[in-house]
Amino acid sequence: MTQKGMVNGIDVDQLFKTIEQIKENSKIAFFKFRATNQWVSGTHCRGTVKDFYGALENDDTRPAVTYDMDEPPILLGNNDGRNPVEYLLVALSGCLTTALVAHSSAKGIKINGVRSRYEGDLDLRGFLGISEEVPVGYQEIRIFFTIDTEATVEQKKEMIKMAQKYSPVYNTITKSAPVKVQLEKN
């Protein structure tokens, strides 16, 4: 596989160069992503993303971006934002799409368009503490992809499998990750 230049808007030359650099020094591949959150009132809070660490240095050149989160009235909010479990689906959608496009591009597969839809089942008896037997998190998430490309149906299925194999958010959700929560030391 030696694709050259831009494929689907991905600089494949740079991608392979990065892979070679990481093979020489694996520390380049170690990233720390960050966010902060501030509660506003009731079910309304605001997340912020700004800096990250990666490729051996801290990057705080990006402006801060804020994300309002709130619940609909049926869940005691005022719709001052979409809710956190919806943001989780958005994160998953972006990650699978990026993984699909990046890995297809590396293989030289030209893509005209990618669309996908997401639906997750949540039983609020978990969140509300009504039943200990009901899972608190999503019980199942279903995803449907439409890929506009000259590839065959079998190749499209392979592209979806690559997306699942290489997507960090997909793998965090399906394989779980340890999350440590504590009080800030003041």
Add this chain to the structure above:
Amino acid sequence: MTQKGMVNGIDVDQLFKTIEQIKENSKIAFFKFRATNQWVSGTHCRGTVKDFYGALENDDTRPAVTYDMDEPPILLGNNDGRNPVEYLLVALSGCLTTALVAHSSAKGIKINGVRSRYEGDLDLRGFLGISEEVPVGYQEIRIFFTIDTEATVEQKKEMIKMAQKYSPVYNTITKSAPVKVQLEKN
């Protein structure tokens, strides 16, 4: 526990009423949350959240909200949005904060402020397919809460434990969830 009226902006009367209704008919608690995604170019894609199903009916009264996702230049993007793994941290931040505030409110604990910060470790050798041994998803996520309330440190630690116990996003990540991905039937 019989708190009345609004606590921390949460209508606790309505919360307890909802719990009673769900105890009578558990189907009220069954929600389906949804998102769609459209690829733009390269590592840039756009998620959209609009309708959901819950409390026995479909809600499509909310306007569509879009979320741009992209990578920084070091990850072959143009910063046309924050990236999917950052959105995952935002989702986690909103969910833990909402769970903390809702359950504290139900117990009558008054809160003046809640802030939290998130950091997740990601080794891109997984995403890039350089090493099969490296996890593709987050290796660890660390969270630090600052809670402004008259409660003691022990009570604040209990509030954090409640947030962890009842947050759907936290439990989806730490306990995993099945995700089914397929081609749309045309």
